[in-house]
Amino acid sequence: MILFIYLFHIHFLRYEPDGRYTALNGLGDLPFHENIINSFIHGANSKWKGMNNLKTLFYSNEKFVYPIICNYHTALLVGAGQGGLREMLIIPSIMMIFSFITLLYFLNLRIFKSRNGAVISLFMFFFSGGLGFITFLKRLLTGNDVNLDNFNYVQAVENQYDIFWWNPIDAILLPQRTSLFGYxxxxxxxxxxxxxxxxxxxxxxxxxxxxxxxxAGFLTGILPLIHLHCFFAVAFVSILLCIFFFPITKPNQWIKYITSWSVFGIVSNIIAFPQLLIFWKRATKEGFAKISPVWIGENTNPFSYLFKALGILLILSIIGIIFLNSKQIKFYISTLLLAIFGWIVLLQSWKFDNMKILQIWFFVASGVAANTLFRASPSYIKNEKPQIKFMKTISIFFIIIIFISSIFSGVISVYRIPTKMIRIHSNEDYIVGNWITYNTPIDSIFFTDNDYHASPVSTIAGRQIYFGFVGWSYSHGIDYFERERKKNEMMKLLDDLENQEKVDKFNQILDEEKISYIYLTGYRKLSDSVMKKADLKELLNIGHITVIQRLYPHFD
Incomplete structure (x- = not known):
């Protein structure tokens, strides 16, 4: 818990004299969550009237389709005056991670009946990683730069740098708040x-x-708006459990068994169905749920690739099946089939989104791996002969080596988190973001001259951007190509507004897209003559940022 408290402290908008900072993977996800939270507090979604009316901040005039509960919860706490955004990100996260650790311990204790094994399974889960530590040691021992800033040794193995595995602390539980709430x-x-x-x-x-x-059905039913991948994983595993545990040799129990599972299905689906309708249109677009094995294009066979990703943990979780009883096997195989599905079928455009369901398999797989270590240990041998005692000592030594090798890459991954702090917002960003918050309508749409994903327009002010970070449009399945083309056209016009014909064309596009404000950064400045010709007014100029208002927009 102390480790997680420290990591949350450095991850969530840590104060520094020149702005707010986050650690490594926080730069990718934290601004996205800021978008949602501040849109509810004082931005485009502050007066929302239902899920079908939520607005996407990074892609204006697009319905927002995403599990909102964790961020809406934070927005409510901030709006109720319970603390600032940083505090209301940290405190619930500490509570959720405490629940997660405790529940994971009791899950593996229940299944495998070993307190020590349940403790070891926590280390194996939280510090999971594959063979990257070998690459790390080679570089260290040969005097080469291990380069922790740029290499994640969970994914960097030999000459491959995007091995399909994530350490759950580094890449999921810290940056991805929906997983922290859903798991x-x-x-x-x-x-x-x-x-x-x-x-x-x-x-x-x-x-x-x-x-x-x-x-169980109620808890399953509330998952879609908390974490959609979690809902899918539970639905997948529960169907398999229903089949595997069916009392086929006991016909007198069939009605009781089927009726009970029907209760689970009815309760979960009644609650989940209205939520799933929100996601249906987006989920059925081309590119979702297609067969695309993660090892394709890696010039290697599946087992070799997955062994690099998980190392000895993969071996232990497979060999360990021989130490399980029939009920444990049925339960574990249900989650293992989920992992196999996640390795073969791509649920979203970006393959690493599947990692969210693979971690759910690893809840149980880490317990199987820990159970394998304990069952393979010589502690049950009572013979005290010197030769036997020596062999027991050697065996224990090898078990310790196996355990260390199973978590070494993950430990390196977690160690590197605080080694590179990244500024997410400058002080100027906060001045500009707060100014926009108090001086522009909540439904304003901004045209920005870059696609920086931590733009204060959306992350601080909660306003819509015409076309923001393209990576989010891609990962959310938005067909953005026409808008990208139009933005590129607008950028060319913006750099040459001396011509009245181009001014008229520029304003025409702004009117079509209902854009009221222009946000410029860096070197780009508009002359007074251009401002006058295009009916623009400079509202704010601070540092490298300029905010411009359109004086006479003509929206239909």
Missing amino acids: PIVISIFILLWIILTVDLKTTDFIKYAKAFSL
Whole structure:
């Protein structure tokens, strides 16, 4: 917990004299969450009237389709005066990570019946990584620069730099808030399902059995607006569990079993269905849910590629099946098939989004790996002969080596987090963002001359940008090519507004797109004559930033 408290402290908008900072992967995701939060507090979504009316800040006039609960929760806390944005990001995150650690411990304790194994499984999960530590040691021992700033040794193995695995601390639990909120619920559901499916169905009261299923169904049903990948993963695994645990040899229990699972399905779907409708149109676009194995194009076979990604953890999680009883095997295989699906079928445009469901498999796989280490240990041998004691010592030594090698890459990945702090907002950004907040209408649309994803227009003021960071448009399945073409055309016009014909064309596009303000950065400045000719007025000029208002927009 101390580690996580420290990491949250440096990750969430840490104060420095020249602005706010984050650590490594925070630069990619934190501005996105700021967009959503500030849009609810004082921006484009502050007067929203339902999920179908949410606005996308990085792509104006586009419906926002995303699980909003974790960010809406933060916006409510800030809006209620419970603290600033930084504090309301940190405090709930600490509470959620405490829940996550506790629940993961009890999940593997329940399944594998070993307190020590459950503790070891936590280390194996949180510091998971593959063979990148070998590359790290080679560079270190040969005097080469290990370059922690630019190399993540979970993904950098030999001459490959995008191995398909993420350390959960570095790449998921810190930057991706939806996962931090969704994962504890998934583990709670898994614990409930394990308890339900391992009791004696014949002697269990049906009402109690159905109530437990209804609770699991309720938790499943609330997942889509918290974390859609979590909902998919639970639905996938629960269907397999229903099949694998079916009491095929006990016909007298069929009705009770089917009815109880029906309760789970009905409750979860009644709650989830209205939420899923929000995502349906976006999810059915081309490029979603297509077969695309993660190792394609890597010039290697699947096992070799996955072994680089997970190293000894992959071996332990496979060999460990021989140490499991039938119920443990059924439960684990259900999650393993989820992982196989995630390795083969691409759910979204960016393959690494599948990592969110692979981590759910690893909740249980880390327990299997830890159980394998303990079952392979010689502690059960009672023979005290010198030769046997020596062999036991050697065996324990090798087990320790295996354990260290299974977490070494992950430890390096977590160690590097605070080594490179990145400024996410300058002091000027905050001045400009706050000025926009208090001096422009909440439904304003800004044309920006860059696509910087941490623009204060959206991240601080919560206003819409005509075409912001293209990476978010891509990952959200938005067909952005026509708008990208139009923005490029506008940029060319902006650099040559001395000609009245080009001024008219520029204003025509601004009117079509309902753009009221222009946000310029860096070297780009407009002369007084151009401002007058184009009916523009400079509102703010600070540092490298200029905010310009259109005086006479003509919106239909």
